[in-house]
Amino acid sequence: MSIIVQNISKSYNKAKAVEAITFEVKEGELFGLIGPDGAGKTTIFRILTTLLLANEGSAIVAGFDVIKDYKAIRDSVGYMPGKFSLYQDLSVEENLTFFATIFGTTIEENYDLIKDIYIQIEPFKTRRAGVLSGGMKQKLALCCALIHKPKVLFLDEPTTGVDPVSRKEFWEMLKRLQQKGITILVSTPYMDEAALCDRIALLQKGSILKIDSPENIIKNYDKVIYDVRTQNMHQLILDLKNYPSQYSVYAFGEYIHYIDKSAGFNPKDLAAYLEKNKHSEIEINISRPTIEDVFMDL
Amino acid sequence: MKRFIGFVTKEFYHIFRDKRTMFILFGMPIAQIMLFGFAITNEINNVNIAILDKSKDDETHKIIKKIRASEYFNIEQDIVNENQIESVFQKGKVKAVLVFETDFIKNLQTLKQAKVQVITDATDPNMANTIANYVNSILLNYTQEINKNSKASHLIQTQTQLYYNPELKSVFNFVPGVMTIILMLVSAMMTSISITREKELGTMEVLLVSPLKPFQVIIGKVFPYILLSIINATIILLLGFFVFGMPIEGNLFLLAFESVLFITTALSLGILISTVSNSQQTAMMLSLMGLMLPVILLSGFIFPVSSMPMALQIISNIIPAKWFIIIIKAILLKGATINVIWKETLILVGMTVFFIVVSIKKYKIRLE
Amino acid sequence: MTKEKIIAVQNLSKQFGNFIAVNSISFEVYKGEIFGFLGANGAGKTTAMKMLIGISKPTSGEALVAGFDVKTNTEMVKRSIGYMSQKFSMYDDLTIKENITFFGGIYGLSRNQIKEKTEKLVSQLELEDAVDKLVGSLPLGWKQKLSFSVALLHEPKIVFLDEPTGGVDPITRRQFWEMIYAEADKGTTIFVTTHYMDEAEYCDRVSIMVEGSIEALDTPKNLKKKYNVASMNDVFLKLARNVE
Secondary structure, three states: OOEEEEEEEEEEOOEEEEEEEEEEEOOOOEEEEEOOOOOOHHHHHHHHOOOOOOOEEEEEEOOEEOOOOHHHHHHHEEEEOOOOOOOOOOEHHHHHHHHHHHOOOOOOOOHHHHHHHHHHHHHHOOOEHHHOOHHHHHHHHHHHHHOOOOOEEEEOOOOOOOOHHHHHHHHHHHHHHHHOOOEEEEEEOOHHHHHHOOEEEEEEOOEEEEEEOHHHHHHOOOOOEEEEEOOOHHHHHHHHHOOOOEEEEEEEOOEEEEEEOOOOOOHHHHHHHHHHOOOOOOEEEEEOOOHHHHHHOO | OHHHHHHHHHHHHHHHHOHHHHHHHHHHHHHHHHHHHHHOOOOOOOEEEEEEEOOOOHHHHHHHHHHHHOOOEEEEEEEOOOHHHHHHHHHOOOOEEEEEOOOHHHHHHHHOEEEEEEEEEOOOHHHHHHHHHHHHHHHHHHHHHHHHHHOOOOEEEEEEEEEOOOOOOOOOOHHHHHHHHHHHHHHHHHHHHHHHHHHHHOHHHHHHHOOOOHHHHHHHHHHHHHHHHHHHHHHHHHHHHHHHOOOOOOOHHHHHHHHHHHHHHHHHHHHHHHHHOOOHHHHHHHHHHHHHHHHHHHOOOOOOHHHOOHHHHHHHOOOHHHHHHHHHHHHHHHOOOHHHHHHHHHHHHHHHHHHHHHHHHHOOOOOO | OOOOEEEEEEEEEEEEOOEEEEEEEEEEEEOOOEEEEEEOOOOOHHHHHHHHOOOOOOOEEEEEEOOEEOOOOHHHHHHHEEEEEOOOOOOOOOEHHHHHHHHHHHOOOOHHHHHHHHHHHHHHOOOHHHOOOEHHHOOHHHHHHHHHHHHOOOOOOEEEEEOOOOOOOHHHHHHHHHHHHHHHHOOOEEEEEOOOHHHHHHOOEEEEEEOOEEEEEEOHHHHHHHHOOOOHHHHHHHHOOOOO
């Protein structure tokens, strides 16, 4: 086990940030903490990177206790906090050199590990970090977190505020790092990124709602979701909400995800209802649930 | 050691790339010194003086003519006895009174020595001093002339007497004062801001999670400012010495030692401030309100401590700057040795140790 | 949908030194439309949006917002629009009521209007019990819903939303969009940027900016057809090559 978290609780003043969190991350696993802002993701990261003391519970990272052996952990993990902590007034290269130096290494020594990523930002190595785009900052911050060849990599919302192209590239990088044997704990508010992890913990308001592989979470979802669309989507949401046996109605991309309460639900009845309410081009199909569907139903 | 050098290099990048920091570091000291220096101007022009000539002989007439011919002085009136001196000063008409002793020419010829008394209104102490210097140089010039002609050595002695402010309290006050302010500003404010900036940016998190030990981070952060403060102190002293004729009477090593001591005091205060503030703004406010204002108001830089109300006099004792100003003035102006200022030095040492201990206690290896 | 133009942009450009942030973009937005304004980081979205809301002067080109020229009539532009961004929406250290009163005051609403609006808004959002709570203590999702309502206080013709749902939980995100729909149905024009590509599907029309230019502008349906892909995410990935 690379990370073992047992029954961790933490409050700030009176507000509970996380409560009774327990999970384990296997060596070489890509583990995702999935949840919106305020779910407690950052607090968990800070406890595991020895920046915060939990009120209750214990945690072990790379074989070291987060309280007793905090120095050993600080030597062996890489951490990329939210907002990519870089020195804005230092150039790309100076940032990287600095982080290499404080970890007692050099860029050359571990160049292999960051090569794939660094090559993409190398053309801009004399540029100040402050003027880089979000995607490039993210890559540079990842290089900085990797430069000392950590055993465990903590990435707190590395893709927040970054455009879809950079996000996609970022996840590809994480997959490659994982193949090099690095354990990765990553958090994200984007539910679609959950599917890219080996296992995920769904977090809401400081508690874990579910831990499993994304496939299992979807497989074990027991409700039937229908994709519904008509020519007038705004009205459709309102009308579906008024349908007597509706369980939930959520916009999902180009469709509305509709779940019905009754066991004997027949899509034809719904179609008839919608037609009566002046909808046209009605489509009702069974949909494949996503992590986001499951999350919203927890 | 490599880590340390790497860290310090990074700090210097921050400093050199931030125009505001650079201005505070190097623009401010020069600007302040110049401002204070020239506000208390060294040049005089058409200053009104009065003359009391008790001898009324050829020599005194020649001297008076010479003074009248200079552009510096304007002889406003002649007075006839000493009783009038007080009243012309009080009327504010003249800034100085020259008194030629009786039998001036006789003394000069027989004793080869005569006396002129220069009485100045020292409410403007700098002006008073300058006037005395100018009169001196005119007289010196004059004696050189007569000595050349007669091949004998004559001497006109001037006795300077100051009215109202005999200790000349604010003369050259500004160099020690500005130096103290600048060192405080650079050391305490700049370090506390640079540490809190890392907290704000979130880079402190990364530094904490790195193998760097907290004291390494702190030393790395303050080291550049120690260097810069020393450079600053040197610049200020050089400016004071060369531009404004500030005397440096004491031992330079002692001066350097005391300056480094005070820099250390200020730095430890800066670290202390950074441990209690989470944003650059708080650090700035704390430094300005908590350090700068007391330094300016209570240290004796602008208002003499001795003329403050008792309560403020007591409070002024806890201000490190007060002790530093006493020390540095003693060294610069009076050429004091450690024997004279050991007490003040010890107080500063004590304060420094106290601040360092408190900041180490307060410094967090974690975020809260 | 009535095709009344509410935003008309002609060859709008913005240059910073040698760098062309926005390169001669032209587009129109119609009344009551939900217009998605997408682009990679650094594509020029924010710069373009700043010009439209009158806080940045265009280097060249024309833009009419609610009929007013953004170059010469910024005052009227600002009066006709509402603005909400992810970064700043409301004062955390004021209560909900104080925030509403403050923002109502800025837009010159009378005391009675503010009172009326506050009641309506608070009951719509079911925040009756929280009116006197500090905004800082609210969950992000509530905050964002509240600040959207506040941006609408003065009944602007157009609302500009800059990544309004970043970090918001999935359910609240949907509720937020339902609010957007309802507002659009009332005839308010919605101009929105987002990094959630599923939200792009909710828009009536979407533009995608790449390197300072608008590379695509159409309904999500047509865009997907044109690029022969299944989702807006794929459209985006196809268009917005990572150009730095």
